[in-house]
Amino acid sequence: xxxxxxxxxxxxxxxxxxxxxxxxxxxxxxxxxxxxxxxxxxxxxxxxxxxxxxxxxxxxxxxxxxxxxxxxxxxxxxxxxxxxxxxxxxxxxxxxxxxxxxxxxxxxxxxxxxxxxxxxxxxxxxxxxxxxxxxxxxxxxxxxxxxxxxxxxxxxxxxxxxxxxxxxxxxxxxxxxxxxxxxxxxxxxxxxxxxxxxxxxxxxxxxxxxxxxxxxxx
Numbered sequence: 012x013x014x015x016x017x018x019x020x021x022x023x024x025x026x027x028x029x030x031x032x033x034x035x036x037x038x039x040x041x042x043x044x045x046x047x048x049x050x051x052x053x054x055x056x057x058x059x060x061x062x063x064x065x066x067x068x069x070x071x072x073x074x075x076x077x078x079x080x081x082x083x084x085x086x087x088x089x090x091x092x093x094x095x096x097x098x099x100x101x102x103x104x105x106x107x108x109x110x111x112x113x114x115x116x117x118x119x120x121x122x123x124x125x126x127x128x129x130x131x132x133x134x135x136x137x138x139x140x141x142x143x144x145x146x147x148x149x150x151x152x153x154x155x156x157x158x159x160x161x162x163x164x165x166x167x168x169x170x171x172x173x174x175x176x177x178x179x180x181x182x183x184x185x186x187x188x189x190x191x192x193x194x195x196x197x198x199x200x201x202x203x204x205x206x207x208x209x210x211x212x213x214x215x216x217x218x219x220x221x222x223x224x225x226x227x228x229x
Contacts (some may be wrong), residue, residue, distance in 0.1 A: 099128070106132050106140050115146060122151045142168060142176040158192035161185075180207040183218060190225070199225045208229060 092115070099108040113128035129148045132141060145164055152161035165185035172178060182205050190198035202221040209215035 054061060080184075085179075099131075106144075110140055110144050110147075113144065117147060117151065122154060126151055137173065139175040142171075142173050145177070146184070147182065149188075153184070153188055153191070156191070158188045161188040162192070177212075177214075179205055179212050179218075181216040183214040186218070186221070195225060195228075 080191035092112075095108055095112055099105055099112055103174040109128045109132050116122070116125040116128070127146065128149075129144045132144045134141065145168055149161045149164040149168075152158075152164065162185055165181050165188065168176065168181045169178065169185065182201060185202040186198045186205065189195075189201065198224065202218040202225065206215055206222055209218070
């Protein structure tokens, strides 16, 4: 008899609890549905963003591959140059297209055209492409014997001290500009610094030769 009563009590408790839960849900059904809808919307937005990002990454990768492919055929296929010009300045790799165009015109001694492309590369992203562009711009100034402009460019790169670019090369070109400007003592001091700080590099070796040559001219 007691067992039957205990069983009946448990069943009553279950029914009561279930009734309360159902009542709670009925009272708040609109809030629950609204919350579920909000979560669903957030999930759909998240999935949409991921899909757009994936598509954009795919497009940028294709653009990069095309830029590198065009670069290989610039000398033999002039229409490639026109296509590269269309890619210049657009998308994530537009700066790379600008750099490749600048290199092309630099190699053809069209320094004015090369400078236009190099100067179009913004400084807000100081990565390998940016420093390659600045280095090439410095070389153009040296070709044109604009020593002060070249020194200023290499001075700024030296101050940035980028991990993504060889500082020994930058210092060597700065020293060359100083020497060509007639600042031989400053050039000699910088060549000595390169020789001491980068003894095992190509530019360290060349700097040692320059130190020897300049000291012999004293």
